[in-house]
Amino acid sequence: MTMSEATFTFRVDAGLKDEFSTAAKSRDRTGAQLLRDFMRDFVRQQQDAAEHDSWFRRQVQTGLDAANAGDVISAEEIEAEAAAWRMETRRKMADVGL
Numbered sequence: 001m002t003m004s005e006a007t008f009t010f011r012v013d014a015g016l017k018d019e020f021s022t023a024a025k026s027r028d029r030t031g032a033q034l035l036r037d038f039m040r041d042f043v044r045q046q047q048d049a050a051e052h053d054s055w056f057r058r059q060v061q062t063g064l065d066a067a068n069a070g071d072v073i074s075a076e077e078i079e080a081e082a083a084a085w086r087m088e089t090r091r092k093m094a095d096v097g098l
Helices: 014-026 031-068 075-095
Strands: none
Touching: 014 031
C-alpha cells in the first residue's frame, strides 16, 4: 500500500527552528521525522480520547437506563456491602500482623 504525501508548510520563529533542528540531530533524527512522529502521536491520542469518550457515554447511558427502569441499589445496601468489605479487610490485615 503506497502512502500519498503532502507538504505541510508553516511559519515558526527562526530561533525555535534552529533549536528544534539541533535537538532532533542529537536524537539522530531530522526535524521532519520528529514532526511526523508528533503528528501521528497527536492523531492517535485524539482517536483514543474519542474512543474513551464514546465508551464512557455508553456506560453513563447504561446506568441511566438501569436507573430509569428501577434497577438500582439503595444507599443502605451499598453501605452494608462496604462495611462488610472493610471488616473483612481489617480481619485479613490483622491475620498478617498489619
